[in-house]
Amino acid sequence: MPSISLERDPVGTFIMRCQCGSVEIGRGEVRWQAFEIEPRPKGLALVTCRQCHAQARLDEPRLA
Numbered sequence: 528m529p530s531i532s533l534e535r536d537p538v539g540t541f542i543m544r545c546q547c548g549s550v551e552i553g554r555g556e557v558r559w560q561a562f563e564i565e566p567r568p569k570g571l572a573l574v575t576c577r578q579c580h581a582q583a584r585l586d587e588p589r590l591a
């Protein structure tokens with residue numbers, strides 16, 4: 528089970544959650560504060576939780 532998960536609801540709101548309980552919600556051009564997003568090739572991103580330093584590879588959280 529991934530330590531960090533990203534959901535996107537039908538109206539385009541991103542919900543990023545970490546196993547440590549850190550949650551951040553954003554829309555549009557999100558400026559993440561609780562998570563560090565490092566873009567990777569093929570639309571992926573390396574996401575790091577600033578609170579517990581867990582990492583996960585996720586689809587890059589941006590609007591299509």
Ligand SMILES: [Zn+2]
Pocket residue numbers: 545546547548549576577578579580581
């Ligand atoms: Zn965390």
